[in-house]
Amino acid sequence: MGFPEEVLEHVFSFITSHTDRNVVSLVCKSWYEIERWCRRRIFVGNCYAVSPAMMIRRFPEVRSVELKGKPHFADFNLVPDGWGGYFYPWICEMARAYPWLEEIKLKRMVVTDDNLELISKSFKNFKVLVLSSCEGFSTHGLAAIAANCRNLRELDLRESEVEDLSGHWLSHFPDSCTSLQSLNMSCLSSEVSFSALQRLIARSPNLKTLRLNRAVPLEKLSTLLRRAPQLVELGTGAYSAEIRPDVYANLTEAFSRCKEVKGLSGFWDVLPSYLPAIYSVCSRLTSLNLSYATIQSPDVTKIITQCPNLQSLSVLDYIEDTGLNALSLSCKDLRELRVFPSDPFVANANVSLTEQGLVAVSEGCSKLQSVLYFCRQMSNSALTTIAKNRPNLTCFRLCILEPRAPDYLTFEPLDVGFGAIVEHCKQLQRLSLSGLLTDRVFEYIGKWAKKLEMLSIAFAGDSDLGLHHVLSGCDSLRKLEIRDCPFGDKALLANVSKLETMRSLWMSSCSVSLGACKRLSQKMPRLNVEVIDEQGDLDSRPDNCHVEKLYIYRTVAGPRFDMPSFIRTMDQNPTYRS
Amino acid sequence: MSKGLSLLCKKVQAEMLELPNKRIRKHRHTHAHHTMELELSLSPPNQTRHPIKKSRHGDPCRFPLVSWNHDEDDQQPNTFFTGDYQPDLDDDGEGVIGWPPLHSWRKRLMEENQHERVEVFNRGEHHEEGDININVMNRNCNELFVKVKMDGVGIARKIDLNAFHSYQTLTTALIHMFDKYVEIEEDGAAYKLMYQHRDGHWHLGGDLPWEMFIRSVKRIQMVRN
Numbered sequence: 001m002g003f004p005e006e007v008l009e010h011v012f013s014f015i016t017s018h019t020d021r022n023v024v025s026l027v028c029k030s031w032y033e034i035e036r037w038c039r040r041r042i043f044v045g046n047c048y049a050v051s052p053a054m055m056i057r058r059f060p061e062v063r064s065v066e067l068k069g070k071p072h073f074a075d076f077n078l079v080p081d082g083w084g085g086y087f088y089p090w091i092c093e094m095a096r097a098y099p100w101l102e103e104i105k106l107k108r109m110v111v112t113d114d115n116l117e118l119i120s121k122s123f124k125n126f127k128v129l130v131l132s133s134c135e136g137f138s139t140h141g142l143a144a145i146a147a148n149c150r151n152l153r154e155l156d157l158r159e160s161e162v163e164d165l166s167g168h169w170l171s172h173f174p175d176s177c178t179s180l181q182s183l184n185m186s187c188l189s190s191e192v193s194f195s196a197l198q199r200l201i202a203r204s205p206n207l208k209t210l211r212l213n214r215a216v217p218l219e220k221l222s223t224l225l226r227r228a229p230q231l232v233e234l235g236t237g238a239y240s241a242e243i244r245p246d247v248y249a250n251l252t253e254a255f256s257r258c259k260e261v262k263g264l265s266g267f268w269d270v271l272p273s274y275l276p277a278i279y280s281v282c283s284r285l286t287s288l289n290l291s292y293a294t295i296q297s298p299d300v301t302k303i304i305t306q307c308p309n310l311q312s313l314s315v316l317d318y319i320e321d322t323g324l325n326a327l328s329l330s331c332k333d334l335r336e337l338r339v340f341p342s343d344p345f346v347a348n349a350n351v352s353l354t355e356q357g358l359v360a361v362s363e364g365c366s367k368l369q370s371v372l373y374f375c376r377q378m379s380n381s382a383l384t385t386i387a388k389n390r391p392n393l394t395c396f397r398l399c400i401l402e403p404r405a406p407d408y409l410t411f412e413p414l415d416v417g418f419g420a421i422v423e424h425c426k427q428l429q430r431l432s433l434s435g436l437l438t439d440r441v442f443e444y445i446g447k448w449a450k451k452l453e454m455l456s457i458a459f460a461g462d463s464d465l466g467l468h469h470v471l472s473g474c475d476s477l478r479k480l481e482i483r484d485c486p487f488g489d490k491a492l493l494a495n496v497s498k499l500e501t502m503r504s505l506w507m508s509s510c511s512v513s514l515g516a517c518k519r520l521s522q523k524m525p526r527l528n529v530e531v532i533d534e535q536g537d538l539d540s541r542p543d544n545c546h547v548e549k550l551y552i553y554r555t556v557a558g559p560r561f562d563m564p565s566f567i568r569t570m571d572q573n574p575t576y577r578s
Numbered sequence: 579m580s581k582g583l584s585l586l587c588k589k590v591q592a593e594m595l596e597l598p599n600k601r602i603r604k605h606r607h608t609h610a611h612h613t614m615e616l617e618l619s620l621s622p623p624n625q626t627r628h629p630i631k632k633s634r635h636g637d638p639c640r641f642p643l644v645s646w647n648h649d650e651d652d653q654q655p656n657t658f659f660t661g662d663y664q665p666d667l668d669d670d671g672e673g674v675i676g677w678p679p680l681h682s683w684r685k686r687l688m689e690e691n692q693h694e695r696v697e698v699f700n701r702g703e704h705h706e707e708g709d710i711n712i713n714v715m716n717r718n719c720n721e722l723f724v725k726v727k728m729d730g731v732g733i734a735r736k737i738d739l740n741a742f743h744s745y746q747t748l749t750t751a752l753i754h755m756f757d758k759y760v761e762i763e764e765d766g767a768a769y770k771l772m773y774q775h776r777d778g779h780w781h782l783g784g785d786l787p788w789e790m791f792i793r794s795v796k797r798i799q800m801v802r803n
Contacts, residue, residue: 076679078676159681187683341688343692344678344688344733345735399678401678403674432679
């Protein structure tokens with residue numbers, strides 16, 4: 001350990017993963033000191049687990065900050081408005097403390113136009129802004145970013161809810177800005193000035209990723225592509241236009257010049273006649289997102305069978321079992337498959353997509369690691385087959401549309417099927433359950449899913465024993481989210497110390513009592529036990545009443561104070577604080 | 579298995595069979611509580627029991643606050659099944675909030691795609707294959723989809739009213755359709771069909787002639803008496 005600091009710092013510069021750097025900092029006091037001064041990238045998985053001041057105090061020379069705010073179930077409207085996740089306290093402190101900050105990446109946080117303006121004016125070398133599923137800002141904030149960030153490299157608004165006042169923001173990029181490498185505006189609806197967009201693209205020779213929004217018409221796509229033949233990722237706008245031979249010819253020719261394109265997305269409002277225009281890039285595609293495209297199985301299949309290098313595919317269930325079968329035969333390099341429902345509420349399946357499609361892909365695609373599959377029926381035998389075919393699965397998210405649907409062949413619960421998944425897929429990190437499930441499936445999960453980090457449970461289980469199996473058995477569990485399950489106080493109170501080893505636990509519409517929340521909070525000072533109850537008046541409720549929603553997370557920052565009135569952190573007994 | 583918990587299990591089962599409108603699934607397999615020994619211990623069933631582990635520092639905070647072998651089990655009310663549990667329904671009456679788990683922007687996109695279909699029919703227009711800027715599934719232009727909700731079933735459904743020609747055939751079909759998900763006795767005699775008119779008001783099915791009905795109905799609810 002007698003190396004001079006500079007040598008150690010140089011060695012540490014090769015260590016980039018957050019977990020590795022955390023481990024390095026624990027070796028000894030001097031390594032801790034050296035490491036904290038040379039840490040450049042910070043990831044905070046829960047913005048309430050630590051305070052901005054604490055982060056800045058420990059890591060003074062940071063260049064990149066990544067924060068996550070709301071719980072995952074916020075994506076499905078289970079987290080009420082006003083919950084929190086405000087970027088404001090972070091940007092206030094960072095603007096002062098990190099003048100050389102280059103990157104900000106936020107997920108599920110509330111960001112305002114003022115915050116964006118502060119970003120644009122505080123960091124002279126600001127390069128990367130990624131706002132994933134964020135909200136609270138408008139296109140005015142984007143205009144500030146465009147206008148003031150001279151060296152902007154990346155602006156990615158993926159899936160954020162933006163108050164779209166006008167498309168004028170894009171015109172705020174100065175003519176001197178030539179540094180853009182990545183622009184994702186697909187979540188916006190307003191039309192931007194096409195000439196401003198065209199000029200921006202033309203003066204950005206390093207532009208590799210361009211995701212347009214729906215408002216960019218197909219007739220104009222070829223003009224843009226011609227100015228950016230170096231693109232690697234392209235998201236089209238609306239993919240339909242009047243049937244005109246010249247538009248078609250231009251489009252085909254423009255695509256054929258894009259020799260570097262590896263990823264395609266967009267494809268709103270697809271007119272199938274225009275699809276062949278992309279055929280020339282298919283052989284190089286590694287990623288294809290057709291999940292907005294309401295095209296039928298033959299058209300989807302026609303494309304897929306021309307993409308032998310495909311690694312990631314997102315589609316609607318219009319692909320049907322036949323399309324998935326074709327996929328399994330053509331795309332031997334497939335790693336990730338996501339199939340979304342086209343019409344979840346139709347009585348009888350509007351498309352012929354069943355568990356067989358997934359089984360076929362599991363058989364044919366030996367590298368398949370990640371699955372998100374919405375379907376209407378499933379069987380234990382299919383799940384077992386999938387598990388045995390693909391022991392290399394790391395992410396398995398199955399959503400059978402009807403809650404508590406049993407095995408459609410035997411009417412049994414799907415315990416055995418999911419049990420097979422966790423037993424065979426020993427590297428499984430993420431699992432989402434659905435269908436009819438008893439406590440038994442949790443017994444299997446607790447027994448086998450030792451690498452599982454994130455588990456989503458809905459409408460499952462019989463008793464507290466189910467939750468107890470998970471909390472006591474899943475050694476690697478970090479995030480657990482549960483809704484509408486008969487889990488109550490016993491399992492929680494029997495596994496209190498487990499909760500400190502996890503990032504967070506969400507439980508909604510379960511059977512946890514207010515009294516248990518209070519007890520938990522009193523005994524565990526390093527947990528925030530937050531009760532969400534929109535019916536109001538928590539103070540006058542008896543201890544045995546059930547809470548609507550519960551969010552428990554570990555923190556070194558103590559209780560938060562930015563909550564609306566219907567969220568309450570359970571009081572911690574002062575005598576138990578260290 | 580502790581006596582207390584075995585009594586609890588039997589009570590739970592009895593309640594489950596009595597309450598058909600709590601979204602109980604009809605399934606033919608023997609319920610897990612019979613075949614699996616529900617042992618209350620810190621380890622999963624069928625394994626040797628371990629004593630409660632003390633933390634190394636003897637820190638009282640680290641003791642689990644409840645041990646499984648607590649005899650108070652049978653005295654605690656089984657509050658899950660007393661009926662104070664109600665699923666959150668979303669504004670549309672579509673069914674349960676946040677299910678299926680899809681982003682709201684994806685749901686909006688889906689709804690847009692569906693509106694196109696229904697609108698096309700209701701305007702009485704038929705579009706040629708490949709027409710401009712119309713996102714219509716051209717499989718079957720003669721479709722009239724309305725949403726149907728049945729008391730006690732979590733997820734709403736959509737059906738094509740053109741497939742029926744009378745209230746009776748419609749009601750019969752709905753009963754059969756939902757039969758998979760909720761216990762319906764006497765061929766659904768306990769249910770009546772309510773519908774929401776275009777004007778927003780709810781009516782009992784049967785007050786309008788069929789042809790007029792299918793042109794005015796916005797959504798349907800099967801209500802249990």
